[in-house]
Amino acid sequence: MADTQHITAAGNEISASFVAAKKQSDITEAKLNADPGKFTMLTGDRPTGRLHLGHYFGSIRERVNMQNKGVHTNIVIADYQVITDRDTTEHIGDNVLNMVLDYMAAGIDPAKTMMFTHSAVPAENQLMLPFLSLVTEAELHRNPTVKSEMEASGHALTGLLLTYPVHQACDILFCKANVVPIGKDNLPHVEITRTIARRFNERYAKKNPVFPEPAAILSDAPEIPGLDGRKMSKSYGNSIMLGATAEETAKLIKKSPTDSERRITFDPINRPQVSALLTTAGLVTDRDPAEIAAEIGDAGAGALKQYVIKSVNEFLAPHRERRAELAKDMDSIRDVIHDGNKRANAVAEQTLAEVRDAMGMKY
Structure with a gap:
């Protein structure tokens, strides 16, 4: 009982801390x-x-x-x-x-x-x-x-x-x-x-x-789930990369796991994999995932995947187009990094000089 009380108290403390942080965040x-x-x-x-x-x-x-x-x-x-x-x-x-x-x-x-x-x-x-x-x-x-x-x-x-x-x-x-x-x-x-x-x-x-x-x-x-219902992560291989082609994206979504129930419903706890696809579709279309699920209904996982493929590819098309244009001149991309590093060095050296001065370390 004492352990349970301790865990509950710790949870309440974390929750109260987050509420206070959110309030301060809103003010900022x-x-x-x-x-x-x-x-x-x-x-x-x-x-x-x-x-x-x-x-x-x-x-x-x-x-x-x-x-x-x-x-x-x-x-x-x-x-x-x-x-x-x-x-x-x-x-x-x-x-x-x-x-x-x-x-x-x-x-x-x-x-x-x-x-x-x-x-x-x-x-x-x-x-x-x-x-x-x-x-x-x-x-x-x-x-x-x-x-x-x-x-x-x-x-x-x-x-x-x-x-x-x-x-x-x-x-x-x-x-x-x-x-x-x-x-x-x-x-x-x-x-x-x-x-x-x-x-x-x-x-x-x-x-x-x-x-x-x-x-x-x-x-x-929101936390964006990966295509398998887990957190979207490079290491899990469940992520839709911004730079992937439309074909690569379609192939990845088609391979994503669902479940045996034909009717599509949005239920993140009991149906994490189907719900992950619906969440992705909702984000890229700015729609409610539950509304998308109701629309697909008994059409099943195949129809859901086709909807997600179409929605994601339409959303990423402008990004891919800009990316491809930029990638034609990789020297310019390197110049962006070199220029950023140059600017950051000037800022860092100024701050370090102030730190050394405050510490009495300028001789």
């Missing part, structure tokens, strides 16, 4: 919408493979919206973070180039948004040293992402994985981002970044704070 978002030019945002992805529909609806669409509102937007291509849980960097160059292609095809404008890679910005990574002195080992071990990634990878806990949240704090704080759009699972990362910023300012820069304490903007995007 209202301020951002009123005066977007006052806000700097950072977000990013690991180049572990191609971007898929989950990435688009989960984050890329919102990045484009923020950019177009006039927020100072920054995207880190977190190449160093690939090796937190992988033993190879094979294909990483290809993944980075394709990531930039998809960003730009989706509407990210390199004239407005700084896109850069971790490995090309030494001053940003150098912030790790002072930042590591501001957190304890226990605080790092408590981070849910560190725990889950360690369990999922099956690796021994590497130093890079343990310090992953601090590296993310470097990403956010080097450009003095004051908003970070995230899903609820990433709230602990923003919290540790806020802690690092606050501790640095209290310890070294009381009169002239160097870092803002960034606020989280919680995404309203």
